[in-house]
Amino acid sequence: MARTLITAPASAKRGDVIELRTLIAHPMETGFRPGADGLLLPRNLVTRFSCRYNGELVFSAELFAAVAANPYLAFTTVATESGSLSFSWEGDHGFAQTETVTLTVT
Amino acid sequence: MRTRAWQGLVLACGVSVAAAQDLPRRSGFEDMSPQTQAMQRDDGQNPAMLWVQDGAALWARAPAAGVSACAGCHGDAREAMRGVAARYPAFDAAQRRPVDLAGRINHCRERRQSQPPWPPEHEDLLALESYLALQSRGLPVAPPDDARLVPWRARGEMLWRERIGQLNLSCAQCHDERAGRRLAGSPIPQGHANGYPLYRLEWQALGSLQRRLRNCVTGVRAAPWPAGSDEWAALSAWLAWRDRGMPIEAPAVRP
Numbered sequence: 001m002a003r004t005l006i007t008a009p010a011s012a013k014r015g016d017v018i019e020l021r022t023l024i025a026h027p028m029e030t031g032f033r034p035g036a037d038g039l040l041l042p043r044n045l046v047t048r049f050s051c052r053y054n055g056e057l058v059f060s061a062e063l064f065a066a067v068a069a070n071p072y073l074a075f076t077t078v079a080t081e082s083g084s085l086s087f088s089w090e091g092d093h094g095f096a097q098t099e100t101v102t103l104t105v106t
Numbered sequence: 107m108r109t110r111a112w113q114g115l116v117l118a119c120g121v122s123v124a125a126a127q128d129l130p131r132r133s134g135f136e137d138m139s140p141q142t143q144a145m146q147r148d149d150g151q152n153p154a155m156l157w158v159q160d161g162a163a164l165w166a167r168a169p170a171a172g173v174s175a176c177a178g179c180h181g182d183a184r185e186a187m188r189g190v191a192a193r194y195p196a197f198d199a200a201q202r203r204p205v206d207l208a209g210r211i212n213h214c215r216e217r218r219q220s221q222p223p224w225p226p227e228h229e230d231l232l233a234l235e236s237y238l239a240l241q242s243r244g245l246p247v248a249p250p251d252d253a254r255l256v257p258w259r260a261r262g263e264m265l266w267r268e269r270i271g272q273l274n275l276s277c278a279q280c281h282d283e284r285a286g287r288r289l290a291g292s293p294i295p296q297g298h299a300n301g302y303p304l305y306r307l308e309w310q311a312l313g314s315l316q317r318r319l320r321n322c323v324t325g326v327r328a329a330p331w332p333a334g335s336d337e338w339a340a341l342s343a344w345l346a347w348r349d350r351g352m353p354i355e356a357p358a359v360r361p
Contacts, residue, residue, distance in 0.1 A: 003159055007150035025156045027310075069310035070153040 002026055004099050006087060011104040012079035020051065020059075021074040022087050024097070030065040046091040049073055053103075054083035079105045131352060132285075134295035134360060142307065146359040154236055154305035154357030157229075157312045161237025164230055173219045176234075183241055191242040192354055195343045197254040203336065204258050204343045208235050208314065226333045232312050236303045239356035246353060247300055249346040262344025265337055271328030292361075299345040301358025312357065315342060 005023040012018050024046065031043025043065070050060040058077045086100045135143060145151045165183050168175040180186045195204040198213070205213065211234050212223040224231040249255070266277045280289065281297030288294065302315040309317075316338050323330045331337040 003156045005150060005155055005159065021150045023151065023153060023156065025153075068307070070156065072151055072153070074151075 002089075002095075002097055004087075004097070006099055006101055008085060008101050008103065010102075011106060014079060014081075014105050016079045017076050018079050018103075019074060019076050020085065020087075021072070022049075022051075023070060023072045024089055025070055026089075026091070026095075028063075028065075028067055028069045028071060032065065044092050044095075046071060046089050046095065048090045050088050051075070051077075052086045052088070053077060054081065079103065081105050131298065131349075132296050133298055133300060133352065133355065135301070135355060135358065137286075137293045137295050138359075138361060142359055142361055146355065152305065152357065152359055154303070154312050154359065157233045157236045157303075157305075158240055158357060160230070160233035161235070161240075164234050165237060169215070169219050169221045173221070176214070179218065183238065187238050187241040189242050189245050189248070191239040191356065192245045192248045193250055195255075195339065195346055196250050197252050197258075204255055204339045206315070206339070206342050207238060208232075211235060211238070227314050227317060232303050232314060235314070236312060236357045239303060239354065242354045243356060244353055246351045247346060247349045249343070249350050255343055255347075258340045258343040259347045260344075261336075262340035262342070262347075265341050266344055270323065271326035273326040275326045277322065297345075298349045298352060299342070300349045300352045301355035301360070303356065304358040304360055306360050308361065315345070 003025040007019075007021040009018050026046050027044055028046065029041050029044040031040065031045075033041050035041045045065060045067075046063050048060065048062055049071075051058050059075045061073060063071060082103060082105045084100050084102050086098055088096070088098045090096050135146060138146075145153075149155050162183075165176045168178070177183070191207050194207040194210060196210070197203070198205040198209070201213075208226070208231050211231060215221045216223050249259075269276045269279075277297065280294050285294050285296040299315050299318075302318070303312050304318075305312050306318070316333070319338065319341060320330045
């Protein structure tokens, strides 16, 4: 499991715009760099990120070779109802990780 | 003989130590772009916090059955370890040389936990080191007032001022004399070591002070000293003395 760092409010007022920020430990190897032996290092990227709010997709992004290691993504959504926010990363070599946080809307 | 030579150096270097104190010191943080500064200011953006997270887990976890975890003896690091990182490198009587925080962690791991020490710059070692360094964030660098460290600092300062490598440059020529000017478009910082271990964008990883020093040494095309050698220990001891009183920024972010 890759390490992640998620910054999300624990509670918000209905209708508030909330900022969600995610950071994941990932090498983001481009596939273009030679290793110490001169051979190309195999590509290892996070290719897709998505955020679901109670199952509904609120944000997604496609990532490519130009994104740095340990990609950081920040975005906003509107707090509508209490529930869960799930963050998923998918990548090369079957990389898949999902983290969930709960949000209380008052 | 060796010790006597070093003591002589201390006297010779007394003047320059005083001179360094007068220099208006400026953390490398102030020479960074606003974007990189924002990364360091905000723990949610600082990738070094990923290692800190690991360090916190390692602190609490027993490395093997029947062995106490770090927290078993030291308790909650957030209280017990406050200000500890600020005092390293410190003189270790058993090894008769200064040890840095990583050395101290490994020493504890060997002696108290009966575990094999981590190799230099091992991910777990860096994680634990960054977790402990975080507990001293904002505190001034406070090298111990220990007479046994004095010859080491003097030797470190000598290395700092010694021209090395094919480019024939000393650390001081860039980081004391030309700090604030540019090298190939990049601003030259004063070279303070108050943020280690830090996340360097160039490495895209967390790294130790020794890794950074090694970068500079190979940068002037000199052969770096082997890991764990006296030269690195002396340089680290000198840098801590040079930075005394500056606030600790660990785990910092640098370009």
